[in-house]
Amino acid sequence: MxxxxxxxxxxxxxxxxxxxxxxxxxxxxxxxxxxxxxxxxxxxxxxxxxxxxxxxxxxxxxxxxxxxxxxxxxxxxxxxxxxxxxxxxxxxxxxxxxxxxxxxxxxxxxxxxxxxxxxxxxxxxxxxxxxxxxxxxxxxxxxxxxxxxLRRGTNSARMAGLLATMAGGMPGPASVAVTQQELADLLGITRATANAALGELQKRRLIERGYREIRIPDRDQLALASLD
Structure with a gap:
């Protein structure tokens, strides 16, 4: 292989x-x-x-x-x-x-x-x-x-769950190569709504946004946010 x-x-x-x-x-x-x-x-x-x-x-x-x-x-x-x-x-x-x-x-x-x-x-x-x-x-x-x-949870909680999944199963920091539009498509929401959800997660210091990349300081903390 x-x-x-x-x-x-x-x-x-x-x-x-x-x-x-x-x-x-x-x-x-x-x-x-x-x-x-x-x-x-x-x-x-x-x-x-x-x-x-x-x-x-x-x-x-x-x-x-x-x-x-x-x-x-x-x-x-x-x-x-x-x-x-x-x-x-x-x-x-x-x-x-x-x-x-x-x-x-x-x-x-x-x-x-x-x-x-x-x-x-x-x-x-x-x-x-x-x-x-x-x-x-x-x-x-x-x-x-x-x-x-799709029928429950806030957009920021759903975004947190998606990013935590993409970060993998290991705890600690991670980086996900994905665009804002791709995240919007995956969640079935508009780009503006995705931007707002990412902004909320960044405000809570659960993520850091970069060019075509989302940095996650602590994957486990982000996963917990998906239960909000």
């Missing part, structure tokens, strides 16, 4: 494990060895709604915004993924066209793991099948929790 996985500064916006992480290490190596490498520039479209699910993507370098293009051409992000993350597995399992668009955030390098290669190899790893079910259950639980969270 590439040494670049998990080495980037960009943190993802999801707390649940990616499905690829649940696979047996030997199966991961096999899939990566047989996967095509693709390079994308900043803003380049990686996949589009309606595309045939001919495989799923593993991010080796860079970051990817997953979401949907609206009728007016604007992109509404639902997740920010970084090195080591994967996406598109559900479309492979369902056999249906993709339902999300994906755009490269800065230069990126991904591997496209073919659907046929994946499904045929998975049959030789029954433990990985059970692990995938567990990972899917966690993702469903997070989705339900997210939907519930």
């Amino acid at each position: 590439s040494n670049s996985l998990h080495s980037g500064a960009t943190r993802r916006s999801l707390a649940t494990p990616m499905l690829f992480e649940a696979l047996d290490p030997a199966l991961q190596v096999h899939l990566i060895r047989n996967a095509a490498v693709r390079h994308f520039e900043d803003g380049q479209l990686i996949q589009q709604r309606g595309d045939t699910a001919d495989g799923f993507w593993l991010i080796e370098e860079g970051a990817v915004m997953v979401g949907q293009f609206l009728a007016d051409g604007d992109f509404r992000a639902v997740a920010l993924l970084g090195a080591g993350d994967s996406y598109g597995e559900l479309a492979v399992f369902s056999g249906r066209p993709r339902i999300v668009d994906a755009v490269s955030r800065g230069p990126s390098r991904l591997r496209l793991i073919g659907a046929r290669t994946f499904l045929e190899a998975l049959g030789n790893y029954p433990a990985s099948t059970r692990a995938l079910l567990a990972a899917l259950s966690e993702q469903l639980q997070e989705t339900l929790a997210l939907l519930a969270g």
Whole structure:
């Protein structure tokens, strides 16, 4: 597996494990060895709604915004993924066209793991099948929790929870490479509302704002603010 996985500064916006992480290490190596490498520039479209699910993507370098293009051409992000993350597995399992668009955030390098290669190899790893079910259950639980969270809590509390998730599980200081517009998209709020929420967190000294970066002095204190 590439040494670049998990080495980037960009943190993802999801707390649940990616499905690829649940696979047996030997199966991961096999899939990566047989996967095509693709390079994308900043803003380049990686996949589009309606595309045939001919495989799923593993991010080796860079970051990817997953979401949907609206009728007016604007992109509404639902997740920010970084090195080591994967996406598109559900479309492979369902056999249906993709339902999300994906755009490269800065230069990126991904591997496209073919659907046929994946499904045929998975049959030789029954433990990985059970692990995938567990990972899917966690993702469903997070989705339900997210939907519930959209109906409660202040915008600053929701912003605190999102940033704490992106900061990772380790306590202490952290830095998250993300823009104000991306945070607004991920929370489903306007940029002005996101700016106000960030301002409230900064006023409480829970974050420090920089250019395309949010610095977090204490991740645990920020996580507590999400319960306000």
